[in-house]
Structure formats: C-alpha cells, structure tokens
Amino acid sequence: MHKVMPEQEKELTLSEEAKAAAAEDSLIEMPVREPGQEAGPEPGPDTSQETAGQPPVSRAEFDQLKAERDQLLDRLARLQAEFENARKRAERDRLADREIATGNVVEQFLPVLDHFELALNSSGTAEQLRSGVELIVKQMHDVLRQLQVTAVPALGAEFDPHQHEALGSVERLDLPDQHVAEEIRRGYRLRERLLRPALVRVVSNPKQTSE
Secondary structure, three states: OOOOOHHHHHHHHHHHHHHHHHHHHHHHHOOOOOOOOOOOOOOOOOOHHHHHOOOOOOHHHHHHHHHHHHHHHHHHHHHHHHHHHHHHHHHHHHHHHHHHHHHHHHHHHHHHHHHHHHHHHOOOOHHHHHHHHHHHHHHHHHHHHHOOEEEOOOOOOEOOOOOEEEEEEEEOOOOOOOEEEEEEEOOEEEOOEEEEOEEEEEEEOHHHHHO
C-alpha cells in the first residue's frame, strides 16, 4: 500500500486552498442579477464616443464647402477694395470742391487787387489817390456782399458778447451804458456764421450805473 509522504500532503492542501480562493474570486466578479432577470450579454467596450460624433463628411461635400468658403473670401476682398476706392474718391471730390470754391472767391477779388496795384503805381495827387482807394474799398464791399458776407452792426449798438469783443470802456454821458462807443476793427458774418467779432470800446455811463 502506497504511503503518502508528509510533504506531498502539504502540497495537496495548498492546491485545494488556491482552487477555493479562485472560485471565490470568480463569484465576486460575476454580476449579481435580480430574481427573474434574464442573463444578458456581457458589456463590451465603450463605443459611446464613436457613435456620438458626427458622421464623416464625403469628399464631394468637403469640396463644395471649400468652394463656398473661397467665394465668400473673394467677395469680402472685393467689398473691401470697393470701400477703399469709394473713400479715396470721396476725398478727391472733397478736395476738388474746396479748390473750386476757393478759386471762385479768389477770382472775384482779383480785380480789387488789380486796382490796388494801379493805385500804388499812380503818380496823381494825394486827393486822387484817396479817391481811388475809396473806390477800391467800395468794390471790396460789393464782392463781400455777393459772397453774402455782411458787417456786424457795432457803432451805437448794444454790446453783444456773441458779436463784439470789448477792448476797453469809455466814460460817456451822452450815450447809453453798455453800448458800443467806438469801432476799432469791423466784424463780419457769413450768413448766420460769425467770421470774426467786432473789436470795440464800450460805453461806461456813470449816471446810469449810479441809478
């Protein structure tokens, strides 16, 4: 009769314990099902990211989208070029209009300049020279009137800080207080726009101020 050595018995005992542990691990890893629940297929790898993505674009669709993009970029470049050309054209027109307006004004003053030069070259008497200058001044006023430029009322008018610039005051008893006593430099308006104020001296009437 064959006898089992003690070492062999120890090996068999260890082998049986290992098998029991493996069986216990397999029971732990198996999913627990409720009573009556059928066994379903074991879960496979997670493919949710693949199915959630958009379907791949075909080559024809890609080419069509690329062509549409190129058309939009080309249209944008054309619009930018047209805008820049329009801006430059408007600037040229504005400068041209300014030159035309300036030329029209200068053209009306050229005869006045001619008369001034004739007066300087004249060999007449002082009285004749004065008469000639007076005619030139009258001609200058006519030109300004054609340009709708008028003088600001000053002498004897009530002082208006919007039209007059006070250089000082003059004590006068024969004129109303805060009225223009002297006009040192004439002021002018272009229609309703003030080109320059009249430089004046203002009346200071002590009789009225004391009252």
